[in-house]
Amino acid sequence: MRVLIVLALIISDVTVHASICELCACRQYSAIEYLGESVDCSYTNPVLFNIQDSLPNMVYSLDLSSNNLSDISNSYLYQSKYMKELILSNNKISRIESNVLQLPELTKLDLSNNKLEFIDKDVFNDIKKLEYLNIANNRFTTFTRLAFHHLSNLNQIILDNNNIGPSLRQTNLFDRSGFGLTHKIKDISMSGINLNIVPDNFFLEVYDLRRLTISNNNLTDIFEIPFTLEYLDLSDNPIEEISSEDFDLPALKVLKLNNLGITEVPDYVFTDLHGLKKLELERNKNLTEFSMLSFGREVLEDADDFTLEELSLSGSRIRRLGERLAEPFGQLVKLDLQGNPWVCDCNIVWLKRLQIPERDYDHLRCRSPRPLYNARVFELPDSYFVCASDRHLTAFSVAAIGFCVILAFIAVWFFLVVPKWHSRGTELGHTSPIVRYRILSSFYSTPL
Template structure:
């Protein structure tokens, strides 16, 4: 038993040292590894190599890495190229390769050919300008997740993505605007010739210079559920597949939102943030978004009104799927009191950083003291209440309101009018009572009295 235990410990130490040597071929300091070895808890096999921020300026060879590796993370290093003629790397077990935040500008067409089971490839935040060969991914049909965001890509060779028949997630965001300009010219995304899998589920095309695309641009991608088009040059909401559940149009040049552009019954999340041109949201604009759970309309400074009918006519005990609503950082001064029916069913509300006018029409918000960051819901006017927190406003600050007694402003105006009318009528009755006693004495004759200069007796006396 002792011999067996000794052999087991010796074997583990030998294996550990062997893996250690593999991962520590280049040392930061004596007895310190550059990469972190992450092992499987059951069989102690090294399944992941974390080489983040290890100052690699070349891609490690197969001999420098443990066998049966599933994940290799070389992010935040100094790699400049992926050249199959210079790097001897192959792995039939590697499924995830992360190369973000390097300086990669060149990828040879055969580099990934020796990693046939690659499924997740992250190349974001590099210096890639073009994918000029349609053979780069020729031997990688199993890739499901490809991230090429934050590069300088302006040219993608036709059919580059065609071999990726299982591709589900593609991110081309924040690349050269000429890429989007060329895509804006085609009738459909399929016509672009890139060979993007029509069964793709998540597609991100943020900030690539896309203009108003044709109505059928996404028509062939009917399985798309997550679509991000932020920071492009759209002036109206583009037509997207009815399968979309997440849509991001933040940072676009859209100035008006209309119901006819937002008729997507499966949409769950809609982001409309940082839209400098947005000024108007029409009545019933969000009415057809029956499945909407999260709406974010933030930092749109020219949006000064969020009228009471953007969701349709709100009713008491309103039933809705909406759970999160953010209206932070806009130009809103007031909000109709009927929104209380909607707010009561929400889990998250953000009304911060708006120039609220703290008058009688907005004090209903004080019912919702659990507003997110309520300390930043502040008054901008009147001047006497500027910078005061809305939830700290009392009747003494607005003595003319008394919302607990008089309710809406229109009611108060009506009551004041009726009081004035009663006072006028009382004054008229008093005038008639005190200055026209004959009216009340019953002497209503308008004939000639005995003392009148025109009476018969007076005329006779004057003649005699």
């Protein structure tokens, strides 16, 4: 049926009245707040978009992704009183006509992975209920060609991989004369936008921001972070230092610090993160030190108030961890320490007492000492984990024992051998003087 309809459309240039569900996958969408059709027209020949039939009466979602569309122009596909989601990702869209989106109930619009350089402000005139906008992986370079003034209900925006970082140094995202993002925004993703610095007070007017992704940029210092955040991703930035002053974020639940330039996790750096549930410190190639006091002193003695559930230190350069971390680490649901050059001595044998699933310790291996190179930590007997001082003590003990054995041997030798020589010497001592005396006497007794 699909092939016949497509051929008919190619051959004739007449208007065809056909249900879109004959060409696309239509599924019933059911939720407490909404009942309608979900229409999937992804990877479909664009010829179908000449069809002049209407969408299902109660369409909830329309997916037009991966269709090589080059522009968004007037079409029944973009006219619906009920549509909630429109997905136009993975096309070649470079232009969207003004006022073409007649979708008053639309809450989600995905325009990612296209060729957009400009969106006229009038494009959003009739989608004022929009809550989610994804324009990642396009060709935007400045917000003078991108404005969100009409989107008063927008609470999530994804700007990833557009070269807009330089323009943010002059224009604030929330400035009405600039990009005009609503102050109600809750979720912003700005990964890979070529951002070198976040100006002071950049987020000052955002009073309810919950999630911020600002990874894969060129930030060298941690900026003033909104204290309302629950999720923060600073990964893949050349940040060289972190401190407790950076993270005064009582509501934060997830913190990602992967692939930074840091060399240590210092004392008390995470003590103010009272609600933290997940912490990632992965692929930090310069990270060699993880302080026992990074979560504070109290949790080392009593971990009842330790909220962290997941911790990953994988793929860094940490060689040792203090044994006093056994108390808080023992409370974790997930702990990943794989891919570090561990020194397998008495200082890390305590790790084997932690309840780490097998899938999370296959690459938890020794780098040194040399005899244990690449051995799995959890497969080694405890007796193999010997410190250098213990080895020196053992060598000294062996040497002392050997010395004592030699002394004992010498003592036995004196006890068994010397008396025999003494006896022979005694016998010679009684004989020789008499002989000499007799000779001497005879010499003097000879008459002159």
